[in-house]
Amino acid sequence: MQRRAKARGTRGGGRAAPARKEKAAPRGEQRRRGRGAVVTRATRETNVQIELQVDGAGASRVSTGVPFLDHMLEIFARHGFFDLTVTGTGDLEVDTHHTVEDVGLTLGQAFRDALGDKAGIRRFGEAAVPLDEALVSVVVDLSGRPYLVYDVALPNTRIGSFDGELVHDFLQAFMTQVGMNLHVTCHRGRNPHHIVEATFKGLARALDHATQRDPRVRGVLSTKGTL
Numbered sequence: 001m002q003r004r005a006k007a008r009g010t011r012g013g014g015r016a017a018p019a020r021k022e023k024a025a026p027r028g029e030q031r032r033r034g035r036g037a038v039v040t041r042a043t044r045e046t047n048v049q050i051e052l053q054v055d056g057a058g059a060s061r062v063s064t065g066v067p068f069l070d071h072m073l074e075i076f077a078r079h080g081f082f083d084l085t086v087t088g089t090g091d092l093e094v095d096t097h098h099t100v101e102d103v104g105l106t107l108g109q110a111f112r113d114a115l116g117d118k119a120g121i122r123r124f125g126e127a128a129v130p131l132d133e134a135l136v137s138v139v140v141d142l143s144g145r146p147y148l149v150y151d152v153a154l155p156n157t158r159i160g161s162f163d164g165e166l167v168h169d170f171l172q173a174f175m176t177q178v179g180m181n182l183h184v185t186c187h188r189g190r191n192p193h194h195i196v197e198a199t200f201k202g203l204a205r206a207l208d209h210a211t212q213r214d215p216r217v218r219g220v221l222s223t224k225g226t227l
């Protein structure tokens, strides 16, 4: 079901207004259309629009003004089988930090909106992904409890014109908005491009698994009854 939400506000605090109630589609109809969201986030620093289809084919159209981030988001869409359109403009003359972080926030919000009450999904996912010498594992739990463990040493590393440290900021913003537990562990690696690419592939694969519906799951997969 497509939902539209608009968030305007200060950095880091932009929460969506509650999504409009829409007429409930019949069950089969919902399944066919898949789970999607459209989110716009505009601040004085950036303007980000994201269209996400969780039950997609991996198609993407990404333009954030930060080429390495575009490359990573295309990889993320492809390997997670998410359809993803990202359009972002930001104050790149200041730094790429605002844009990278705000794309993370908006993408997280899109996942949260698209997944709704998370009924019927697997909730947990994990993936270990190699890229030549690099090996990164990603474990996720769509628990509603944001917590990030980022065990990757990329201090002040530049990847082309991209500041490798921003991957941490991106993931922090993303997982906070999704409301997820996210563990990223780099077991080994030399080339920072390889390490980051394996991170995004791992995130994609783990999230793909966690967001898939399992017919055995009735309601939400929690003894508490809510996620």
Ligand SMILES: [Mn+2]
Binding pocket: 071, 193, 197
């Ligand atoms: Mn690459």
